[in-house]
Amino acid sequence: MSEIDRMLAANAQGASQSPGELPARPARGVAVVACMDARMDLYRILGLAPGDAHVIRNAGGVVTEDTLRSLAISQHLLGTREVLLVHHTRCGMQDADETAVLDQVEQATGARPEWAVQGFADVDEDVRESVRRLRASPYLVATEVRGTVYDVHTGLLREVAVEG
Ligand SMILES: [Zn+2]
Known part of the structure; x- marks a missing residue:
């Protein structure tokens, strides 16, 4: 049984609470951009409930073209106006070696990514x-x-x- 099987079974057994008839528009008018780090339960950290906010996550919580795409849709189609960024201590992207990461992917797959890893020092x-x-x-x-x-x-x- 894979982890996906276990997750699907947990859902079928009612692990999630039904969101009911919540509107798609975030009730608190906010979007959060955060790292995908598995230790961060953003709803708990920020006191959010389902339906409250958009949560956009990726490795490092980086503002990529796709982050901007999601935020533009969040704001113009679904009415959010505030944006909170959440980075964190002990992030795997801190001091990530760009070349080493690309090398690792290439060695495992034979294909070298064209995207930037976007690690950071500080x-x-x-x-x-x-x-x-x-x-x-x-x-x-x-x-x-x-x-x-x-x-x-x-x-x-x-x-x-941040000034300005
Ligand atoms: Zn992180």
């Missing part, structure tokens, strides 16, 4: 850069963009100040 600086990228995007209409670092040991968020 988590605070990466948050600031991501906030600036979102604030500068011509496609977004956010009233507020703020960034945080989640401490995987204490469970607490620390806001990173």
